[in-house]
Amino acid sequence: MSPELTTVLMLLSLFILLLGFPVAFGIGTVGLVFGLLTSGPAYLYMLPARIIGGTLSEYILAAVPLFIFMGNMMQTSGVAERAFFILHRWFGGFNGGLAVATLVLAIIFAATTGVVGASETAIGLLAVPAMLKARYSQSLISGSVCGGGTLGILIPPSVMLILYAPMAGVSVIQMFAGAVIPGLLLGLSYIIYVIVRCAINPSLGPSVESEERLPFFSKESLVLGLTHLVPPFFLIFAVLGSLFFGVASPTEAGAVGALGAVVLCLCYKRLTWYTLLDNCYSTLRITAMIIFIAMAANMFTGAFLSAGCGQVITDLLTSLGLGRWGIFLTSLFIIFVLGCFIDWIGILLIVVPIFSPMLNKLGFDPLWVGLVICTSLQISFLTPPFAYSIFYLKGMNLGLSLHSMYVGIIPFVMLQIIVVAITIIFPQTCVWLPRWLTP
Amino acid sequence: MDKVLHAVDRLSDITGKCGSLLVVVLTLAICYDVILRYILAWPCFWAYDMTIMLYGSFAILGAAYCHYLGGHVRMDLLYGRLSPRGKAIADIIGYLCLFFPLMIVLVYKCGENAIWSLQLGERSSASAWRPYMWPFKLVIAYALALLLLQGIVDFVRRVITAVKGVEYES
Numbered sequence A: 001m002s003p004e005l006t007t008v009l010m011l012l013s014l015f016i017l018l019l020g021f022p023v024a025f026g027i028g029t030v031g032l033v034f035g036l037l038t039s040g041p042a043y044l045y046m047l048p049a050r051i052i053g054g055t056l057s058e059y060i061l062a063a064v065p066l067f068i069f070m071g072n073m074m075q076t077s078g079v080a081e082r083a084f085f086i087l088h089r090w091f092g093g094f095n096g097g098l099a100v101a102t103l104v105l106a107i108i109f110a111a112t113t114g115v116v117g118a119s120e121t122a123i124g125l126l127a128v129p130a131m132l133k134a135r136y137s138q139s140l141i142s143g144s145v146c147g148g149g150t151l152g153i154l155i156p157p158s159v160m161l162i163l164y165a166p167m168a169g170v171s172v173i174q175m176f177a178g179a180v181i182p183g184l185l186l187g188l189s190y191i192i193y194v195i196v197r198c199a200i201n202p203s204l205g206p207s208v209e210s211e212e213r214l215p216f217f218s219k220e221s222l223v224l225g226l227t228h229l230v231p232p233f234f235l236i237f238a239v240l241g242s243l244f245f246g247v248a249s250p251t252e253a254g255a256v257g258a259l260g261a262v263v264l265c266l267c268y269k270r271l272t273w274y275t276l277l278d279n280c281y282s283t284l285r286i287t288a289m290i291i292f293i294a295m296a297a298n299m300f301t302g303a304f305l306s307a308g309c310g311q312v313i314t315d316l317l318t319s320l321g322l323g324r325w326g327i328f329l330t331s332l333f334i335i336f337v338l339g340c341f342i343d344w345i346g347i348l349l350i351v352v353p354i355f356s357p358m359l360n361k362l363g364f365d366p367l368w369v370g371l372v373i374c375t376s377l378q379i380s381f382l383t384p385p386f387a388y389s390i391f392y393l394k395g396m397n398l399g400l401s402l403h404s405m406y407v408g409i410i411p412f413v414m415l416q417i418i419v420v421a422i423t424i425i426f427p428q429t430c431v432w433l434p435r436w437l438t439p
Numbered sequence B: 001m002d003k004v005l006h007a008v009d010r011l012s013d014i015t016g017k018c019g020s021l022l023v024v025v026l027t028l029a030i031c032y033d034v035i036l037r038y039i040l041a042w043p044c045f046w047a048y049d050m051t052i053m054l055y056g057s058f059a060i061l062g063a064a065y066c067h068y069l070g071g072h073v074r075m076d077l078l079y080g081r082l083s084p085r086g087k088a089i090a091d092i093i094g095y096l097c098l099f100f101p102l103m104i105v106l107v108y109k110c111g112e113n114a115i116w117s118l119q120l121g122e123r124s125s126a127s128a129w130r131p132y133m134w135p136f137k138l139v140i141a142y143a144l145a146l147l148l149l150q151g152i153v154d155f156v157r158r159v160i161t162a163v164k165g166v167e168y169e170s
Helices: A003-019 A023-039 A041-051 A059-077 A079-091 A097-110 A116-133 A138-153 A159-168 A172-200 A219-244 A250-267 A273-306 A309-319 A323-341 A344-361 A366-380 A388-395 A402-425 A428-437 B002-020 B022-039 B047-068 B084-120 B134-164
Strands: none
Touching: A003 A023, A003 A273, A003 A309, A003 B084, A023 A041, A023 A273, A023 A344, A023 B084, A041 A273, A041 B084, A059 A079, A059 A116, A059 A159, A059 A219, A059 A250, A059 A273, A059 B022, A059 B047, A079 A097, A079 A116, A079 A219, A097 A116, A097 A138, A097 A172, A097 A219, A116 A138, A116 A388, A138 A172, A138 A366, A138 A388, A138 A402, A159 A172, A159 A273, A159 A344, A159 A366, A172 A219, A172 A250, A172 A366, A172 A402, A172 A428, A219 A250, A250 B022, A273 A309, A273 A344, A273 B002, A273 B022, A273 B047, A309 A323, A309 A344, A323 A344, A323 A366, A344 A366, A366 A402, A366 A428, A388 A402, A402 A428, B002 B022, B002 B047, B002 B134, B022 B047, B047 B134, B084 B134
16 A cells, blocks of 8 residues: 555544544554554554553653642642632632632642643632622633633643653653743733723623722731642642752652642641542543553554655645645644544644654754644634533533533633744744753 | 443452552652652662553553543544434444454453563563563553453443443443
């Protein structure tokens, strides 16, 4: 079979995933079939090396369960409730303040967790009832919870960046450092949007009654801040600081962070055998799901690349005469379209091994490419028909209408597109921090 | 037959729940190593291999558990709109085309690799500890075989659902 024919057939056979069977098995089978057709028994011979010696023995991937465990324990510890309790009293006094408090909480919580589900659930359960009670508009509530919740996967520690880095041959630590500014930019743009929107139309986010307010500069603020905000912040800085200053590997930082989160639970008297075991089980379920797709994608891309299909894609895109920027933007557009239908794991694990060698060859900085791709994958959580953030919010059953959710995310998708454009036009936003940390 | 189906469910459940505790072991092992290395400047000769083996075993032992709980992601653009019988038929096709061929090959190749590793006494060359590789490889082979078994059990349930037209609960 010629590489061109293999490319077409392999990509077409991915449509079998529409059957609705778990994605991992579909991707793996397509890889197996085409591996056998193009390389014969040699492909079978390489299989244990790919799976046992590859995905299951990747030191850096050991950070995945550790950061998920850390996020779960942080959720159990109740730091989110404590932080929100203070934030909503600080910000509640002005129009749209609760939505701002929600977004600030989302940014803080994103720095303790690596997946979207955990952070969005934690934030949604706290913020949605509070905002509904204060008569905020439903679309503003949904937008800020969905938009804020997706930050969990971009702001480090992030499972997405851990999976991306080894595939593209960049360091996880540099990716983590690089994602800080785009992540904060997204968070900041959401906050500015909420403030401006509520200033124009105060009925979207009315201010709360005065007795709940807490002045920022007061003794009570200081005491509450020290007991409720400082411990999680300390943990975040310990984990990210030790990573950024090269003291620990991501795997080590993950373990220390997980232990820290357990200690935090212990201090806040939230640790029981039941919660500990429950967190172990859910960590296992999420990890197994992610790693199994990673194994299958490894089988797929192995067959795809060894049959020379990566070259076919590169040749095709270069022959279109788009120029290097045209190819770059086309790749991003493909990722954006796929994001409407597949979740980020599938896109990341299949598309990245195909696109990143091509973009590197065109002379783009691999670190910057990675950060732009990961920032734009944020959009995939909010774009229908497969808007995972909306699915999570819907699953919480908090009395928000589905219509308001879909309307509410539109401005946030726009903001995400603007921030992606900023990271493309000003590459410094992504690469300045990692370059500064490791000259 | 229900007894057999339940027995496999239980095995996946117990394997998963026991395996999930490895994340605690992994956390403690790495923290122990970090403390020794950074505070007492005592590098652990086993940390690297231990981390990999604990992580790999943890991730793969969850495969059958995750499948048992229906935790592997699906693309339910069309699937979500099907009737219970339609879903069961789609799943049966999925099992026959996408699950069994893949899993049989994986169990066979990884099982063969584990036995080969056991017979030859293969050792890791990643660190000075040089542990034997067969326990790790046997765990992987066991976990994959259990996933295949869980798949067979689930397949039987889907066939019964497709025949009866209502969700088979047991």
